[in-house]
Amino acid sequence: MKASDEIGNESPVSNLVILRFFIEPPIPKCPDAPPPSPNSRTAVFSSTPVVITGTNHYNNGTTVTYTCHDGFAFTDGFSQTYSCIFGVWETTSAPVCYGLCPRAPAEGMNGHPPIYSQSPALGGKYLSGTIAQYNCMEGYTTHVDDGNTLVCFDGSWASNNPPQCWEVCNNAPAIIDNSGPILYSTGAMIISGSESYRTGTVASYTCAASFSVAVGVTNTRTCHDVTWNATTPLCLPECGEAPTASAYGNPPSYNPSNDGMYMLTSYPSETNATYQCIDDFAFHLGVADTLTCYAGVWSATHAPLCEAVCSSAPPSSTHGHPPLYNSQHLVMNGDNKYMAGTTATYTCNTNYALSAGVSDVLTCAHGSWLQHTSPQCVQVCSNPSNGTRVSFNPPQTDGRFRNATIATYTCTTDYAFPVGVGESQICSSGVWVGGKPQCQPVCEVAPPTSTHGLPPTYNSQPINNKYRSGSVAVYNCREGYKLAVNVGNTISCGNGVWSMNISPTCLPVCGDPPTPSSNGNQPTLNVAQVQTLGGWYYISGSVAIYTCTTYHSFAVGVGSTLTCNAGNWGTDRAPRCLEMCMDAPGHSSHSSPPIYTPSPMTVRHKSGTIALYHCEAGYAVAVGVSDTLTCNDGRWFAPMAPLCPAGNYSS
Template identity: 25%
Template sequence: MTPLNAFLQNSSVLTTMTVAGNYYLPVNGADSNTVLSGAYMPMTCISGYTYASGQLNITCTGNTWSTFPRCISSTNGGSVQSPVPSATSGLPCIVDQATSFNITNGYYSSSSLLYTANNTSATGYIQFSCVPGYVIDQTIGTTYTCNNGVWSTKPRCISTGRCSYPTLQSYITTATGLQTTNITHLVAASQNDTVVFNGSYIVLACATGYTNIGGNLNITCSDSGSWSPFPICVLNGGSASLTTTTISGNNAAVTTTTTPSSGGAACPYDPTTLFALTNGYFTSSSLSNPTPTTANGWIQFACNPGYALDPTVGASYTCNNGVWSTKPRCLITPRCSMDVFNKFLSSSTAIQTTSQMKLSATPQDQTVVFVDSYAVVACATGYTNTGGSLNVTCLSTGSWSAFPNCVINGGSGSLTTTTISAGNAATTTTISAGNGGVTITTTAAGNPAVTTTTTPSSGGAACPYDPTTIFALTNGYYISSSLSNPTPTTANGWIQFACNPGYALDPTVGASYTCNNGVWSTKPRCLITPRCSMDTLNKFLSSSTAIQTTSQMKLSATPQDTTVVFVDSYAVVACATGYTNTGGSLNVTCLSTGSWSPFPNCVINGGSGSLTTTTISAGNGAATTTTISAGNGGVTTTTTAAGNPALTTTTTPSSGGAACPYDPTTLFALTNGYYISSSISNPTPTTAAGNYNVRTVLKPHLFYIVGWIQFACNPGYALDPIVGASHTCNNGVWSTKPRCLSKPNIS
């Protein structure tokens, strides 16, 4: 920006020319003083001056600005036409509505035309822009001008650099030690998906035990049409030759072999801190010490049970020519509640524990255990498991696997049960391992389970029987039974229940209600499942001008409360014509966590023509809920009341809306996150009062832009799904800025 600012500050420029129409100055997110290749600022000579030399559309190509223009006084000779003339100058030009406003790989963006009486010719100009993957030929510019009865050369859109997608795929599928991430932005032409546009990127990571010694892990398609140098993930401590991949200009991969970069300057060495890792430990190293306070080489780390290495960093801490790489870090994994497990054991009379168990926790908190902890149980003699696996396991989600449910099978003979004495119902004893891990056993030494023998309940006393209550379940319903009635008021056997939508059976009780020798077991109960707010969905729909609703939706709720809907409820939406989704899925779904999936974000894609939007009338509440009771108590919700369809209107794309304030020192910053991509353009700079002034270009805080910016979060944080990943300019007002929320520890 320095050369451009210096040019604009020149006193001769301030008195002879001004900015002409929209300009485009996309900045590098890391350096607001540097613009990206393709940036441009059109200039025009002011009244009394004419164009003399240079390029009026100042353009950044590669890393160089085009020759700056020069305007001279009209009284000193010359009468070169300014690129944006008055709409009333000279003879009119023929205007063909079918062709004059069309451009291959581009579209009409604005015009200033004064038509003759028969509307077949006009004076003035038409301006064009290009679709993604193309840029205006800067030798012509964006303007199609009528010059005294003759149209100027029509603007044309030139293909930008494109990169081979098969080359990228081949690299990813053949590279060793490489992992993909969910951070990617690969944009291809609809006509040819074998190439992607410049600016496309994909972020990769080295697998645990590997270190990148090649190109950046953020592989990007450059404007020259080649991929940035590919990363090379090598096994830590490897001494063999290193194979690197370079891509020639025609995208053909060229393979060369070099030696690993084990040399270079040594790094600071403090053994009291270098080998330490929070929630982890040192496993191996290969170091040499040129001096007592410096070292070359690498150190490998691993994590304590209950933690896992951050895959974006890996396991290695490497000295790279005097600088240590990012130190590995151990992230907490999900954990399961011991209280939930103990309640299951204590309430299940037909469950027996076994010696096959491994319950691991930290010494500081034994109320939760790590993923893959397990306890194998068994059904007592005469009982059969009709529920989850008898190997109860802590899953990677932080919840227990479905609990088993042991029901009497009607068999005769004695019944062996296991009684766990009070205070020993799966107690935890910690044993510290050498690497900081902890193993928990569930039965204290010398206190074995006590075994007793009883008669199965099929021959025992009957239980009280009241058909008006025994088959009823709050938020659930009876599905099957096996009962015998010795008298009209007593019964033997069992009853099975299920829950209404929006509820789930308490896994510590199960689905069966069983008569055990005159006593009914604990009655199943239906616990409420997480639910999603309809208010949140409605706010999204009402605030997203380019979102259209569709008929594909299922929003289920209870008749008593339609402000929330059940898990797996969904609404399929669509982007209006001329808009593209850059956010979450267009199938907005209520997740098992009780939050909506990330909302989509429809941004204008520069398409021509009118925009069809769907307006929902005020009385229809953009996804109101009508409940229909099902035979088993379930509820289905539809979102549009009969006879009140969505109203369709046609409007112009919002590219003509007001621009938003632009301060590059804050706009690209995000607490606990980072900027990943943007699509912004800079209309004519304006002061707060709306006056056009070339001097405001020198003050970044007075820039005004249109477009959007995408963000992502650092490890350990996740985007707030209510806001999403995009920060969008909506007719002069920025949308809510994305925010990174700390991921909760699951217990």
């Protein structure tokens, strides 16, 4: 390009310019200004552009002015002007046109109308960037996490709702016991002379030494609209070290661990102390491995006990399934182990089961299974009932009758099993052992006893006052009576009927009469003995006649016979044979021979015979002297006759 092209004509001035062009460098021109942003009008330049190599350039000092369409404005007004200074525009980008905001949201409850950071623009709208500041009435503030302003940006406020005004809180409630100071997340405000705190303020509680808030319990309360939320935490005593681990156990680990917030041997409430055992030992099934601190005391005074574990339970028997465990196994050194208290339950194949009364469970204790061998599976029995009434011990629960199961049969009313017939069978290796009993009709009570008979006794207990087949009624008689020899003393029940419909008769009898006394002969009886069921006896009315040897007789007035009367001879002694007396002593002078009572049958007199002496007239037995003598077992008493002295009589 030539200098003359820029000037455009030839004149003295142009020549001067040309000369200056070659002496001083030209002032740089600015390229076209940054294009307007959206919602902007076309930029307005203060000078006409110079076209250089097909593009617009502007002389130094040229200004460009940007304006926005209606309803839009820049953050600081409605137009922005920038200058071209030595080839560079004052901005590298056109200013942005933002939408205008209407009035900010009206204040909320307990709030004042907002205060704007700048006056409204045309039409009462606000430029983007305008700040609306909200203030609350006395005793109210915004939340600590919420500002009290809204900002206008590109036609809308940061929120459609104004900041909310909350009533302030007084001081947080204090912990009554063992507490430290309360720490607040915000400073206090003095309202009406009292300390107050904004909604959202957090009050953190602290405890005195050796006390703390329980694990998991928040030690804070938050102010919300005049109220502190939650409840005031308690400062609880801390625990010392947990109980020492048992033998074969490792020291406990703590959760949360003592991380410097507490003394090394001090733990807050709800701290857990978890124990572990060394290999081949574990805690008993169901025993917790953890103790918990609460209010200064651990939940147990002793650590959980480490017990020896068991290897796998004994394998199942023939016809059995592998045992089922009630807990997961532990893997120790590559082997499956089971905790003490673990049970292994055994089951059998179809048609097999454990014997009745045999436990299907083995239990791990002290490192071994109790018992040491697995229970045996034995073939089950089929149902033996076939419609009969039968119960089972143990009760049948799974449709199978186990080995050693006892089947006990019962009969319907008025039927029973015969005496001596078993009422049960037992299952043995799949077979019912013992014949199946048959029900037979029962008998009523046996016929009543005869006169002088005792009630019958039975060889079996009655069933509802009735007796089973095979029952025997035994009859006996009262004392002094016996059953006839040709009649048995029993009757039996068979198929509902007694073998006799009347009871046997009791006969009155006596045994042998009393043995004769010394000097006596064996008695003779007026009737012969009869044979009874109990032996030989004499019937009632039999007479035993006693006699004495020579020179002996029964005493005066003593009978020589005993009579059987309903089993009793009347005495247990035979009449006594006594020696007979010769004649009484001769009479004295002046007396007559004695008179005997009773009169003698022979020259000898029975014991008890009395000899009476009489004196002649004018004579009498002395006063106080008996005039009689008595025979007693061969002798007279006295040995001499009484004397009859003269004049010894009364007028």
